[in-house]
Amino acid sequence: MILVLMTLLGCTAGGAADDSGSASSTAADGGTGTGLDGGSQGDQAVIEVTGDASVDLDSYVGTERFALTDATGTELCAIRVDLASTATRDDCPDCVWAFDVAATGSTVELDQRCADGGLVAKDLAATPRAYGYAEEYIGHSSVLMVDVDGRWQGVAYAGWDQASGAFSYTYDQEELTLP
Numbered sequence: 001m002i003l004v005l006m007t008l009l010g011c012t013a014g015g016a017a018d019d020s021g022s023a024s025s026t027a028a029d030g031g032t033g034t035g036l037d038g039g040s041q042g043d044q045a046v047i048e049v050t051g052d053a054s055v056d057l058d059s060y061v062g063t064e065r066f067a068l069t070d071a072t073g074t075e076l077c078a079i080r081v082d083l084a085s086t087a088t089r090d091d092c093p094d095c096v097w098a099f100d101v102a103a104t105g106s107t108v109e110l111d112q113r114c115a116d117g118g119l120v121a122k123d124l125a126a127t128p129r130a131y132g133y134a135e136e137y138i139g140h141s142s143v144l145m146v147d148v149d150g151r152w153q154g155v156a157y158a159g160w161d162q163a164s165g166a167f168s169y170t171y172d173q174e175e176l177t178l179p
Contacts, residue, residue, distance in 0.1 A: 047119070075110060
C-alpha cells in the first residue's frame, strides 16, 4: 500500500526521465547479498510500473503491471491490475483527457517475493486513481498525469495515439533492498 501511495504522490527513488523522451532505467547494479539462490539478506531490487490502455476522450480501459525485479534482472513478482474509468475529469489544465480510474480486478502473475517488495494485489486493486495525459508538459515531452490531493503532477513519460487510442507508460516506482 505504501508503494502505491508513493506512486500517487509522485515520490520515486528511481526512474528519472531524461530530455530524450524515454524513461531511464535506474535498476540497482548489484546487491549486498549473494543472490536469491542463497537466500541472503539485502538483495537490491526495483519495482517497475507499466501501463497500457485504450483511451478515447470519453473512456479509459487498460491494465497496470507492477513488477519486482532483482539486480540481475530476474523478475520476482508481477501483479496485473485491470483498470476502467469511472468518470471524466475537467480539472487538469495541462491534460488532453483525464479520468477517475478504478480497478476492476487483479491477477498475481508471479509471486516469488511479492511480500518482500511490499506488493499486495488487493491493496493495489483497492487504490483509487485519477489519470490524465498531457501532450506537452512544461514545454517538454508527453506525460502521464496523476491527481494527488487535487494537484495534477507528471509522473512518467507517456505516449497516446489518438487515432488508435493506444496509451502506454513505464516508470521505476521504487528502488529497495529486499529483506
